[in-house]
Amino acid sequence: MGKDSENRRRQGGRLKAPSTAPRQTTRLRAMVSSGEFLELPAVYDPLTARIAENAGFGTL
Numbered sequence: 001m002g003k004d005s006e007n008r009r010r011q012g013g014r015l016k017a018p019s020t021a022p023r024q025t026t027r028l029r030a031m032v033s034s035g036e037f038l039e040l041p042a043v044y045d046p047l048t049a050r051i052a053e054n055a056g057f058g059t060l
Contacts (some may be wrong), residue, residue: 031058 031038041057043049 039057041052043052
């Protein structure tokens, strides 16, 4: 086995990429501190989240 496959196995089969995006908590704090009304629908599965996103609701 190669080194990459060993690393992938240790990480649960996923390769982790370095993240350059702001954390979701940072984005949420910025949205709340903006003073604008926030419409954040509650979604419980990926399909509903995709429907809400396509309907124009902001996502984190």
